[in-house]
Amino acid sequence: MSELLAFLEVEEVLLEVLVALGPLVLLFAVFQIFFLRLPREYVLNLIKGLFLSFLGLVLFLQGVKVGFLPAGARMGEILGSFSQRWVLVPIGFVLGFVATIAEPAVRILSYEIEKTSGGSIRAKTILLTLAFGVAFFVALGMFRILWGIPIHYLIVPGYLVAVLMLRYTSPTFISIAFDAGGVATGPMTVTFVMALAVGVATVMENRSPILDGFGLIALVALAPILAVMGFGLLYSFRKGK
């Protein structure tokens, strides 16, 4: 029972989120005082929103830290010591998919894209493209760890392909693709996807939990770049027809 009380220890997460908000609030305050001078009522509304997002993020991160992290680590350990290791490839795929869907920053990005494009690029489309991209690369990453393929062999060609694709993709999708790459690696992917890699690497010989774990996250960051640019190529191709 006492282990469930860990949910009540929120000080650390509370402080983290507060510190992360600090510079942004400060910047806004400077702008409000010197340039913007928005009406009081409007600012009060913004502060309400800020407070809501603060509270929400604290609950979210606390749930991840106390509830998900131990479960993720335990899952990684148990699956890593499995005798039939190939199951990690499909499980990696599924976990990569559902973790991306649950990533808050990914939601915000898709929402902003739909809003800015006036609805011509749907949030759901972006979300699913990202989720499939990440799922595929997590599966690939698990395969790499199991068969001991050096991470360079995936990352270097991956980024080379990305640079090549820049030539053929429209600027709209380039911008979105690279933003998505930065956004896909959040608390959820780290909890479930990295835990899986660390679990396997701990059990197998000649594997480093830190490097293999990080290597997988590097692949997760590459996945949306390729997926969204690929989607963009398809999109302009179909439009051109």
Next chain:
Amino acid sequence: MLSELKESFMEVVWAIAPLTLVVVLLQLSIIHMPLVDFVRFLIGALLVMLGFLLFLQGVKVGLLPMGEMVGAELPKRAGLPLILLTAFLLGFFVTVAEPDVRVLSHQVDLVSQGEIGKNLLIATVALGIGIFVCIAMLRIILGIPIAYLLAGSYLAVLALSFFTPPDFVPIAFDAGGVTTGPITVPFILALGIGTASVLGGRSSIADAFGLVGLASVGPVLGVMLLGIFHR
């Protein structure tokens, strides 16, 4: 208001339910983790859902409009040097404040056997982000195609990766993700959208996005350089 809340609620259920379902199915079929861990996971899922709901609502009425207004005001009121200074300071301090940076510094400490100190690493990453946020703002204002900048930076990253000690490569790539926490992303996204919106006449999506993507190259280059010079 009520229908909007219902919509957000459904969105959050759709976000968290698949993950929860997968873990529950795995637990019942093959993994059998200890009951305590499983119960903690379920309580965690409830907290995460509630938190997600509040967070999304709050971001939409708080952080996003804040970022957009600052972004739109910046090019109207300030000259180029002041814009760049603001962009640099924002990138730098947001990074210093990001909790993930501390996790990263711990990992780098481990692979460098303690030779690369925490403060040096945080300063490098923050400097990398600051410089690249500047470049990204400059790009929006001057209308430089993002493809050139990305191609240049990633070719540099690839070239450097051959000289970087192998231990540092995956960590360097991971460093790109550290400033993109759930608080920073909405604000930085909105900042770009706001800035692009007042500099009208151009394809707004291509200009509005890309700030986060460009900013994440900075730390990758920074950590690689650290790795090279530390040997």
